[in-house]
Amino acid sequence: MSWMNIELILLIALPALTAVIMYFxxxxxxxxxxxxxITGAGIELYLIFSLxxxxxxxxxKSDFFLQYTIGYQNTxxxxxxxxxxxxxxxxxxxxxxxxxxxxxxxxxxxxxxxxYFALFFLVLAAIQGSILTADLFTLYLFIETITIFTTPLxxxxxxxxxxxxxxxxxxxxxxxxxxxxxxxxxxxFKLGTLKMAAVAESFSLIxxxxxxxxxxxxxxxLIIKLGIFPIHFWLPRAHSACPAPISALLSGVLLKVYLxxxxxLFWTMIxxxxxxxxxLNAFVLDLALVSSLIGHIFALQADNLKKMxxxxxxxxxxxxxxxxxxNTEAAFYGGLLHIIAHLxxxxxxxxxSGYLLQRTLSHxxxxxxxxxxxxxxxxxxxxTICLGTIGMPPLIGxxxxxxxxxxxxxxxxxxxxxxxxxxxxxxxxxxxxxxxQAYETVKSESLSLKEEFFSLREIFNSTNIMKxxxxxxxxxxxxxxxxxxLFELPVNTAIFELLNPQKYIELVLGG
Amino acid sequence: xxxxxVILVIFLVFSAxxxxxxxxxxxxxxxxxxxxxxxxxxxxxxxxxxxxxAEAVIGAGLNTAIFMSAISQIRHGDSD
Amino acid sequence: xxxxIKKIMSLFILAGVTYALYQNFSxxxxxxxxxxxxxxxxxxxxxxxxxxxxxxxxxLYDYRAFDSLGxxxxxxxxxSGIVLILSRKMLPVSSKGLSFIVKRxxxxxxxxxxxxxxxxxTHGHLTPGGGFQGGVILAAISIIFxxxxxSAFDYRRYSPQTKxxxxxxxxxxxxxxxxxxxxxxxAFLHNLGFLTAETGTLISAGSIPYINIGVGFKVGAGxxxxxxxxxxxTFEEDF
Numbered sequence: 034m035s036w037m038n039i040e041l042i043l044l045i046a047l048p049a050l051t052a053v054i055m056y057f058x059x060x061x062x063x064x065x066x067x068x069x070x071i072t073g074a075g076i077e078l079y080l081i082f083s084l085x086x087x088x089x090x091x092x093x094k095s096d097f098f099l100q101y102t103i104g105y106q107n108t109x110x111x112x113x114x115x116x117x118x119x120x121x122x123x124x125x126x127x128x129x130x131x132x133x134x135x136x137x138x139x140x141x142x143x144x145x146x147x148x149y150f151a152l153f154f155l156v157l158a159a160i161q162g163s164i165l166t167a168d169l170f171t172l173y174l175f176i177e178t179i180t181i182f183t184t185p186l187x188x189x190x191x192x193x194x195x196x197x198x199x200x201x202x203x204x205x206x207x208x209x210x211x212x213x214x215x216x217x218x219x220x221x222f223k224l225g226t227l228k229m230a231a232v233a234e235s236f237s238l239i240x241x242x243x244x245x246x247x248x249x250x251x252x253x254x255l256i257i258k259l260g261i262f263p264i265h266f267w268l269p270r271a272h273s274a275c276p277a278p279i280s281a282l283l284s285g286v287l288l289k290v291y292l293x294x295x296x297x298l299f300w301t302m303i304x305x306x307x308x309x310x311x312x313l314n315a316f317v318l319d320l321a322l323v324s325s326l327i328g329h330i331f332a333l334q335a336d337n338l339k340k341m342x343x344x345x346x347x348x349x350x351x352x353x354x355x356x357x358x359x360n361t362e363a364a365f366y367g368g369l370l371h372i373i374a375h376l377x378x379x380x381x382x383x384x385x386s387g388y389l390l391q392r393t394l395s396h397x398x399x400x401x402x403x404x405x406x407x408x409x410x411x412x413x414x415x416x417t418i419c420l421g422t423i424g425m426p427p428l429i430g431x432x433x434x435x436x437x438x439x440x441x442x443x444x445x446x447x448x449x450x451x452x453x454x455x456x457x458x459x460x461x462x463x464x465x466x467x468x469x470q471a472y473e474t475v476k477s478e479s480l481s482l483k484e485e486f487f488s489l490r491e492i493f494n495s496t497n498i499m500k501x502x503x504x505x506x507x508x509x510x511x512x513x514x515x516x517x518x519l520f521e522l523p524v525n526t527a528i529f530e531l532l533n534p535q536k537y538i539e540l541v542l543g544g
Numbered sequence: 545x546x547x548x549x550v551i552l553v554i555f556l557v558f559s560a561x562x563x564x565x566x567x568x569x570x571x572x573x574x575x576x577x578x579x580x581x582x583x584x585x586x587x588x589x590x591x592x593x594x595x596x597x598a599e600a601v602i603g604a605g606l607n608t609a610i611f612m613s614a615i616s617q618i619r620h621g622d623s624d
Numbered sequence: 625x626x627x628x629i630k631k632i633m634s635l636f637i638l639a640g641v642t643y644a645l646y647q648n649f650s651x652x653x654x655x656x657x658x659x660x661x662x663x664x665x666x667x668x669x670x671x672x673x674x675x676x677x678x679x680x681x682x683x684l685y686d687y688r689a690f691d692s693l694g695x696x697x698x699x700x701x702x703x704s705g706i707v708l709i710l711s712r713k714m715l716p717v718s719s720k721g722l723s724f725i726v727k728r729x730x731x732x733x734x735x736x737x738x739x740x741x742x743x744x745x746t747h748g749h750l751t752p753g754g755g756f757q758g759g760v761i762l763a764a765i766s767i768i769f770x771x772x773x774x775s776a777f778d779y780r781r782y783s784p785q786t787k788x789x790x791x792x793x794x795x796x797x798x799x800x801x802x803x804x805x806x807x808x809x810x811a812f813l814h815n816l817g818f819l820t821a822e823t824g825t826l827i828s829a830g831s832i833p834y835i836n837i838g839v840g841f842k843v844g845a846g847x848x849x850x851x852x853x854x855x856x857x858t859f860e861e862d863f
Contacts, residue, residue: 042812046799049697053795056704056788103690103812110683112690148708155701162694174694181698185705196709593752594680597744601760606847609767613854 038099040084041114044124045162047077052154059147067139070150074128074135077157081128085121092118095526098540100167113167113228115541118526120164123293125523126373127164127286130380131157134286137384137502138278149189156182156282160290167541169217169227169302172294176213176258179290180206183283187275198267198274205267209257216250219243229302230541233534236303245311251298252317258291261354262324265347269331272346273339273396277387280339284346285380289372292353301534305360318358322452325351329459337396338386341463342379345422348456349375355452356437359444365528367436373520374433377513378421381506385415388499398470405471411500412471414507419464421510424457428514549589556582569618573611580604674815676749676829684754685835689813693798696839700795703846710853721774730772738765745840749829755836759843766848775855784852787845794842801831801838 051073058066084099091097101114116124135153142149156179163175180203188199221227223239239247260268272284299305308314328347335341353375356368388411394400405412421428424435434453441449513519530537559582563575580603587596666679666687676682684692721727744751745758766787769778805814816831823829 039806039812042806046802046812050799052700053792053799056792101812103814110687112688145708148704151704152701152708155697155704158697171691171694174691174698178694178698178701182701182705185708188709191709594678594754594757597753597757598760601757601764605764606760606767609764609771610851610854613851617854 038101038116040080041099041101041116041165042103044077044080044165045114045158047080048073048154048158048161052151052158055147055150055154057147058150063146066146066150070135070139070154073154074132074157077161078128078132081121081124084116085125092121092526093522095529096536097121097526098536100541112171113230113541114165115167115537116165117530117537117540118523119293119296119530122369122523122527123289124161124164126376127160127290130286130376131160131282133502133505134278134281134380134384137281137387137499138276140498141278141387142276149186152182152186153282156186160286163290164293167229169220169229169232172229173210173213173217176294177207177210179287180210183279183287186279187271187283189276189279190274195274198270201267202271205257205264209254212250212254212257216247216254219247219250228541229297230538233302233304233538234542236307244307248303248307248311248313251303252313255291255295255298256320259288259295259350259354260347261321261351262327263320265324265328268347269335269340269343272343273337277339277383277390280343280387281380281383284343284383285376288346288350289376292350292357292372295354296357296531300531301537304534309360314358314360318355318446318449321351321355321358322449323351325349325355325452325456329456329463332463333459335463336398338390338398338401338467339383339396341467342382342386345460345463346375346379348460349379349422352437352453352456355449356440359440359446359449361440361444362528362532363436363443364440365531366524367433367438367440369524369527370436370517370520371433373513373524374421374429374510377506377509378418378430381418381503381510382415382422384499384506385411385418385503388503389415398467401467401470402473403471405468411503414503416468417507418510419468421514423460423464427511429510429517430514432514432517545589549586552582552586552589556586569611569615573608573615576611577604577608580607671823674829674832675823676832677824678749678751678754680752681748681754681832681836682829685748685832685839686815686830689802689835692835692839693802693813696795696798696842699843699846700791703791703849706850707853721777722772726772730768734765734768737761737768741765741840741844745836746826746833748836749832750824750826755839756843758836759840760847762840762844763847763851766844767851770852770855775852778852782848784849787849787852790841790845791849794838794840794845797838798835798842801835805831 051069054069054073055066058069061069085092088097088099095118097118099116103112103114138149138153139146159175159178159182163172163179166172166175184199184203184206187202188195217227220232223243224232224235226232236244257264272280275283299308305314308317325348328344328349328351332341332344332348335344349371353368353371356364356371389401389404389408390396392407393404417428421430424431434457438450438453441447441453556579559575559579563572563579566572566575580599583603584596584600587593587599666683670679670682671677674682674686676686741758741761741764743758744753744761745755748754748758766778766782769775769781801816802813805816806812808814808816815829827833
């Protein structure tokens with residue numbers, strides 16, 4: 034049967050199984066535990082990659098579609114999992130980034146690893162579930178799961194600051210979840226179904242004021258989760274308090290998952306025309322642009338390296354959301370490309386900041402003096418990725434920002450184009466502050482660049498594994514910047530999915 | 545039946561208000577567990593036995609115990 | 625004066641929110657039974673499909689078993705997180721417990737509570753209740769032990785290691801039944817047809833009772849661990 038694809042459920046069950054194994058790994062030796070963690074993430078990556086390779090022809094013709102149904106056939110309340118080109122793209126990039134983060138954190142986390150990895154893999158399972166599901170209730174379940182599982186990871190270090198950040202994160206996450214839940218209940222009472230495809234088919238039957246209520250509550254929930262301007266203050270605290278791999282997970286991966294949910298809800302389930310009819314698209318666009326500007330400006334005054342990176346995340350996410358709200362093909366191209374670019378760059382930046390800050394007194398800017406002399410090659414990688422986020426030509430950040438800018442200019446939305454340019458210039462200033470601080474003169478002797486480069490051979494030394502992961506991210510940023518055409522096929526097919534939600538609806542309901 | 549339901553709903557709202565009103569945490573928790581008990585009775589009136597059992601066990605039993613232990617933690621004043 | 629203004633402001637905001645919510649929810653349709661015939665479908669053919677007399681259990685552990693799996697995973701993660709945040713290295717020193725009368729009385733009552741918990745778990749597909757409710761009742765026993773007899777007694781009887789093993793065992797049962805569904809019936813978490821006697825007896829309804837047992841142990845052990853890790857420090861200072 035072509036509509037029963039067992040791989041989809043394995044994509045969710047495998048990380049959950051790994052989590053249970055890791056929970057018991059207190060009694061294992063450290064090497065065995067690391068082996069299990071890397072294997073779990075590796076099998077996941079292999080699974081999703083083989084899905085892509087096997088179905089390459091179908092992806093090319095953009096009629097790729099996998100589906101899995103739990104429950105009895107012909108009953109009105111089965112649980113559906115569906116994977117189309119959009120979910121394939123997101124699942125692929127998310128799993129790739131998570132695989133590298135897992136390798137990094139096997140060396141970075143030094144105590145209570147078994148609980149750390151159990152929670153980490155549960156988060157991965159929930160991320161895959163929320164990408165693949167085609168049912169509103171299951172989506173709600175997975176969103177809540179992500180919030181609950183990341184909270185203890187944020188307060189992993191158990192200081193007063195991290196606890197406060199975690200409590201705030203939990204509060205705002207649950208509040209966003211409640212708004213989501215209200216919308217979901219209203220839809221259920223109105224239509225009697227929670228299948229996204231069935232809701233999409235009959236959403237126009239709901240009376241106009243009720244449509245407005247539902248859409249506004251969904252928007253509120255996702256704006257809270259994405260950290261857009263009026264409710265953004267929890268994000269820098271939460272994203273800077275946790276250990277570096279978790280920062281990379283939250284800022285690099287999770288925000289993209291929420292963007293995916295945003296697209297799923299407002300393009301596939303609720304058609305974008307409803308937003309246009311209610312004049313909400315222009316409002317959200319302006320809000321996102323203001324949020325982008327404010328994120329960049331706040332990053333200027335942040336005296337903490339990780340906080341600065343988190344504020345810059347707000348800026349980039351606002352820009353992506355704004356360009357998606359333009360609802361043109363060029364805008365989707367720029368937006369999706371920038372999602373990929375930002376995922377790579379922000380994960381790399383947070384990981385390298387975690388490596389650099391291992392031996393400093395604090396994360397404050399004054400304690401970073403001379404850090405560039407001590408770890409030369411890592412800091413060069415850091416600077417390279419920074420240049421990528423600013424938008425230097427050979428790197429992937431340039432390509433994606435270029436297409437975003439083009440989309441704004443094509444739509445004749447000049448404020449958006451201004452925000453993209455201004456964001457880049459402000460970003461240049463705040464990165465330069467840190468880079469100049471890092472090259473302040475210090476007394477201690479330092480390894481020469483050549484020596485450090487040749488020490489790369491000792492790759493199984495623990496710090497070298499961390500360094501290698503950072504170099505991989507840097508090389509990816511450079512490589513994809515030169516050959517961004519590789520993404521042309523998956524991104525274009527994903528755009529096809531966004532512009533033709535009818536295909537998704539028919540295939541889910543027909544299966 | 546309808547009279548009983550109205551009385552129960554009034555008590556429900558009353559206990560919810562009282563739980564918010566008092567500054568003393570202990571009294572708030574007692575009122576919360578009373579709230580759960582009344583809710584259990586209401587569920588039973590509407591013939592939802594499963595939900596009533598869950599509410600009685602979790603709302604009135606377990607929640608109270610966990611809240612109590614949290615309070616004793618606060619009163620001892622360790623912020624570890 | 626300032627306080628008065630604050631109070632009046634909050635009252636106004638409260639009234640505004642109430643009005644807005646009332647306006648929104650007055651748009652909701654009159655309750656006329658859910659359309660699409662969801663509930664009528666379950667009432668008609670739920671027993672046929674699943675063999676479970678308790679239709680709520682049928683929905684929870686058969687039709688929407690995946691959502692229940694997700695929910696029990698939430699408990700698993702919450703326990704892991706709470707222990708991660710609250711765990712301390714030292715062994716807790718127990719309180720002396722309550723008076724002699726309470727100890728004797730609960731010594732007589734506790735076996736019956738345990739029996740009731742097990743009954744609720746195993747008869748989940750026949751009578752109201754199920755794995756979740758029964759598991760919480762079992763967790764209450766552990767709570768009674770720590771309050772009445774002191775937490776050292778609870779520690780000696782059911783050490784945290786045992787509870788952890790029970791919890792992960794429950795999770796494994798649930799996941800294993802799901803994977804067995806793939807192998808035997810061709811779908812994840814599909815109801816297994818083995819060991820089905822006539823409906824209404826204890827051994828019926830396919831794999832629902834076994835899922836109930838798994839969820840029961842998982843929830844009970846998980847909540848007991850949460851309570852245990854919350855009281856650790858307190859009793860040490862009591863002594």
